[in-house]
Amino acid sequence: MVDNGGSWPVTGRFAVDAVLFTKLGGVLSVLVVKRAKEPFRTAVALPGGFVEPGERAADAAVRELAEEAGIVVRRDRLRRLGCYRRPGRDPRGQVVSVAYHGYVSGAPPVVGGSDACAARWLAVAELQSADIRVAFDHRDIVSDAVFRRFGWRPSVLRS
Numbered sequence: 825m826v827d828n829g830g831s832w833p834v835t836g837r838f839a840v841d842a843v844l845f846t847k848l849g850g851v852l853s854v855l856v857v858k859r860a861k862e863p864f865r866t867a868v869a870l871p872g873g874f875v876e877p878g879e880r881a882a883d884a885a886v887r888e889l890a891e892e893a894g895i896v897v898r899r900d901r902l903r904r905l906g907c908y909r910r911p912g913r914d915p916r917g918q919v920v921s922v923a924y925h926g927y928v929s930g931a932p933p934v935v936g937g938s939d940a941c942a943a944r945w946l947a948v949a950e951l952q953s954a955d956i957r958v959a960f961d962h963r964d965i966v967s968d969a970v971f972r973r974f975g976w977r978p979s980v981l982r983s
């Protein structure tokens with residue numbers, strides 16, 4: 825632990841999220857987990873978590889993908905999407921999340937672990953349905969990732 829002399833305010837925590845795409849039956853899909861704990865217990869979320877002391881953000885994204893979804897993705901297959909810092913995005917307090925995006929072919933098998941009780945590939949269009957409870961600002965993150973990668977923006981479907 826670095827002694828900051830008490831002069832640096834501790835204002836928040838640093839997290840990562842991973843948007844991993846595939847095509848499943850020709851349909852653009854994204855890897856999601858079901859949260860096993862609060863906040864947003866049982867909601868759909870992106871694989872993600874807090875960055876450990878001394879850990880690089882991209883390595884944390886790779887680690888969370890493995891821990892929460894049982895999928896091994898090389899760091900150089902992930903691209904940085906951006907920083908998500910809107911106040912209130914996490915009910916626990918100020919959490920800044922760096923999001924990454926990537927693509928894997930063939931919808932490899934995934935399995936929930938760690939903070940996730942399940943993992944699956946979910947059609948992007950389905951994730952945008954208002955009927956699905958999505959944790960944090962993860963629906964917006966997926967929308968931004970689709971736009972960055974494919975150049976179109978999925979619209980939220982109201983039932």
Ligand SMILES: O=P(O)(O)OC[C@H]1O[C@@H](O)[C@H](O)[C@@H]1O
Nearest residue numbers: 839872873874914919921960
């Ligand atoms: O999954 P835990 O460890 O509870 O918290 C990490 C999550 O907290 C959120 O702000 C981030 O978007 C990230 O997904």
